[in-house]
Amino acid sequence: MTSVLLERAPWETAPALPRLLGTGRKLAEHREAYGGIPLRTFAGEEGRARLIQEVTQAGLRGRGGAGFPTGRKLASVASGKKTPVVLANGCESEPASRKDKTLLTHAPHLVLDGAVLAAHAVGAEKVIICVERGGSLPERLERELAQRKGDPVKWQIARIPRRYVSSEESALVHFVNSGDGRPIAVPPRPYERGVDGRPTLVDNVETLGHIALIARYGPDWFRELGTQTDPGSTLVTIGGAVAQPNVYEIVPGMRIGEVLDAAGGATEPLGAVLVGGYFGTWVPMPEGWSMPLSHDRTGPGGVTLGAGAIFALPADACGLAETARITRYLAEESAEQCGPCMFGLPAIADDLRSVAFGRCGPATRQRLMRRIEMVSGRGACRHPDGATRFATSALTAFAEDLETHLNGWTCSGVSRDPMLPLPKARDRGWR
Incomplete structure (x- = not known):
């Protein structure tokens, strides 16, 4: 099916929560829900600059762990002298998280639309989707890509070693360049010199999904949810001593207790909650029950959602x-x-x-x-x-x-x- 280029969708068609996981996996279902990629809205050099400006105004932060402002990253890559490359990071080597794999399984075309728009914004002609090797996900993505005949980018899938540090951005660039999945010392950073020595945008797949929504509905719509410093919605994997462990779409600013309630609530008294995965922070309970969560590192105690993994530890565990x-x-x-x-x-x-x-x-x-x-x-x-x-x-x-x-x-x-x-x-x- 050829991608259709449509103008921006009206606000009244914008999805309420869940924003990211609200449609089916197939391309036809995705197009019915969201329409085509709004490239015509951002045509030409002025349009590309406006797209970056809208992502900046939306206040989107990266959803891969660091929470870096996405608009600033887009602008840095776009300012390079060589034609950039886009790396969509879907490796998710964090053992306590499966939000990215869930998104790529249930809404792959939202991510792929976002990758096309990000490539358009920075002037890239190639998008490399990085996923862990093994399993069925790479083959499923290949089948989905085969349907997208009209996309204005060249697609490639990179199968990354299943190592914890291999999903770090310099490791992804190093693997694509050399076949070695270990991180390398920086600077230069990928946005300065990455794949084939070109400026390289490395964005988490959830981040790209949000870009696809911002391009369709605008920054003001995106800011209807979340906080001033971390607007929008975000995916989290909730595990441990909760009634319904799973991936959920929540709103930044929600308190730890509210987030656990979204998963059916704690099944036994809790001693602590791990926020942000294995690079994250232990928060003692019940003191931390009312602590708000976001990707902003200036929040309470410097605790951030990081990789989007939240784990409830029972009080009788060590x-x-x-x-x-x-x-x-x-x-x-x-x-x-x-x-x-x-x-x-x-x-x-x-x-x-x-x-x-x-x-x-x-x-x-x-x-x-x-x-x-x-x-x-x-x-x-x-x-x-x-x-x-x-x-x-x-x-x-x-x-x-x-x-x-x-x-x-x-x-x-x-x-x-x-x-x-x-x-x-x-x-x-x-x-």
Whole structure:
């Protein structure tokens, strides 16, 4: 089916929540709900600049973890001297999240429309969709792309190694350029010099889906939901001790308790909630019940939605044991290209395990904090920063348990089955 170029849709046809997941997967269903791609509305150089301006006015932040303003990223790529490239990041290597895979499964053409519009805005002629290799998603996307005969871009699917750090933006560029899925030191950043030395826009697939909606309905419509600094809606994966674990579309500014209620509410008393995935932050309960959530890092306590994963931990589970297990996983998933990852993260993981299982003394705290301080901010990529943020938040959220463990006692929760999800089979290669 050939894409149809239509003018902007009227507001009265704009979807209420869910905005992103409200239509079927097939192209015909998508076109019936949203119409064609509104490229005619943004024709020419002035139109491209206006599209970037509208995304900027909408206040859209990236939905991949960092929450960077999308309009600024578009403008930076568009200002380059060479023809840019667009990378749509759908890898979602975060084990606690499946929002991006859900979006690509249930509304792939909204993402693909957004990729076309982003490419148009920056002047790119090629879009590379990055997804983890294995599984059925790459083949399904190929079938969906085969239907889009009229798109003004060249499509490519890159099958990325299933490693935690391989979805980092410099790792994606490195893989496309060399076949090696490890991150590289920056600068230059991808928006300066990325794929084939060209300015490269790397955007999460959910971010692209929002661009498709902003182009159709405008920035004022987008700002009808959310907060002043983080408008719109966003997808989250809610797991753990809730009645209905799943992917949900929520509104930034909702409080933790409200978000958990969207998943049917907690099924037992909670000790903490992990917000933002394994680079995120532990928030103790019930104190954090009323904490608002958003992608804005200037929010309460610097807690952000990050990768969009929210996990409810029961009060009788051991948060320190869970943190030790995940920190060990993060240490094993590092690219081992610099000292902080090669030596620092394994040492921190060892200390956390000693703390969790009571095989330590009061001096362990000082050694652990010293190691965290030495690692944070010193890696070649953001991996050690995310891991240390996660570990540090556990020492605060589980402060009372920490004192008990440091005195040689362990809580009953250490014998409970592990709760936070990890991949069952790991891809140990980088190519």
